[in-house]
Amino acid sequence: MMPSPSQAERPAGTEIVPRLSYADYVARPGVRASDLMAIDRSTPGGAEYHRTHAADTAAMRLGSALHCMVLEPDRFASEYTLGGPVNANTGQPYGSETKAFKEWSLAQTKPILTRDEHRIIVGMAESIAAHPVARTIRDTPRQTELSIFWTLDDGTKCKARIDCLQDGTIWDVKTCRDAGYRGFERSVAEYRYHMQAAWYLDGAGRAGLAQRGCRFLWLAVENAPPYQLCVYQCASDLLQIGHDANERALETLAKCDREKTWPTAYAQEVVMMAAPGWMMPNRPG
Numbered sequence: 001m002m003p004s005p006s007q008a009e010r011p012a013g014t015e016i017v018p019r020l021s022y023a024d025y026v027a028r029p030g031v032r033a034s035d036l037m038a039i040d041r042s043t044p045g046g047a048e049y050h051r052t053h054a055a056d057t058a059a060m061r062l063g064s065a066l067h068c069m070v071l072e073p074d075r076f077a078s079e080y081t082l083g084g085p086v087n088a089n090t091g092q093p094y095g096s097e098t099k100a101f102k103e104w105s106l107a108q109t110k111p112i113l114t115r116d117e118h119r120i121i122v123g124m125a126e127s128i129a130a131h132p133v134a135r136t137i138r139d140t141p142r143q144t145e146l147s148i149f150w151t152l153d154d155g156t157k158c159k160a161r162i163d164c165l166q167d168g169t170i171w172d173v174k175t176c177r178d179a180g181y182r183g184f185e186r187s188v189a190e191y192r193y194h195m196q197a198a199w200y201l202d203g204a205g206r207a208g209l210a211q212r213g214c215r216f217l218w219l220a221v222e223n224a225p226p227y228q229l230c231v232y233q234c235a236s237d238l239l240q241i242g243h244d245a246n247e248r249a250l251e252t253l254a255k256c257d258r259e260k261t262w263p264t265a266y267a268q269e270v271v272m273m274a275a276p277g278w279m280m281p282n283r284p285g
Contacts (some may be wrong), residue, residue: 010126014151016146017147018146030159031156031157033195036192036250037191037195039210065162071145074203082112083114083115084101084104085100134219137164142164144164148160148162156254160203160204165204168211169216170216172197175222184220195246217231
């Protein structure tokens with residue numbers, strides 16, 4: 001495992017906490033990349049609503065389970081409950097929507113992965129293990145699930161949670177429907193992954209975990225057979241766009257906090273809706 005800089009070696013106002021539980025990470029104050037990404041995608045009011053009404057979706061659970069299986073395999077068995085009750089008459093597992101499964105799940109103390117979900121996680125992990133670049137995320141020295149806290153010059157508290165840090169590289173594992181170039185490019189644009197990349201690199205740099213030239217890699221793996229995948233590096237121009245978007249979102253956050261208002265309108269005036277190019281009729285050249 002790679003060593004982290006000691007507290008004495010880190011800049012004032014920064015902190016690195018390995019293996020902090022996600023619940024404890026969320027509970028600590030600080031602006032997250034997801035807060036800034038939500039403002040850029042939505043309105044301040046919409047972003048604030050989703051921040052305070054976070055939902056635990058199936059996709060999020062699968063993503064977290066994959067992180068654990070690939071990055072912390074020694075913890076996987078102790079972190080998750082697998083399977084479910086079996087129907088004694090048929091010898092088959094009860095479906096997740098049945099009364100028997102729901103009653104059984106209430107007695108569990110750990111997150112549950114059904115047999116089908118576990119099969120998907122294993123499939124994605126095996127696909128990663130077979131890829132010559134992707135498998136280095138688990139086969140070389142690394143630090144995982146690092147929670148970083150820092151303070152901006154204006155006093156704004158910030159935080160980030162890095163999937164994996166290796167020498168000169170920050171990895172972010174993304175499950176998706178389409179890991180091909182165009183498909184994942186659309187995901188980056190839609191979900192603002194470049195803002196997250198810029199935020200993580202900034203936080204890691206402030207905490208002394210990353211030097212200039214540190215790479216940010218996305219490991220994009222599809223969540224359906226045959227679990228195709230690709231490793232993408234976030235280019236410098238895309239990182240700069242993400243950094244600029246983060247700065248604008250921080251300014252919006254500060255303004256809303258000062259004025260104690262979180263508007264939900266996309267615009268304060270009438271917006272003209274024009275015909276997009278793809279809808280225009282073909283015309284002879």
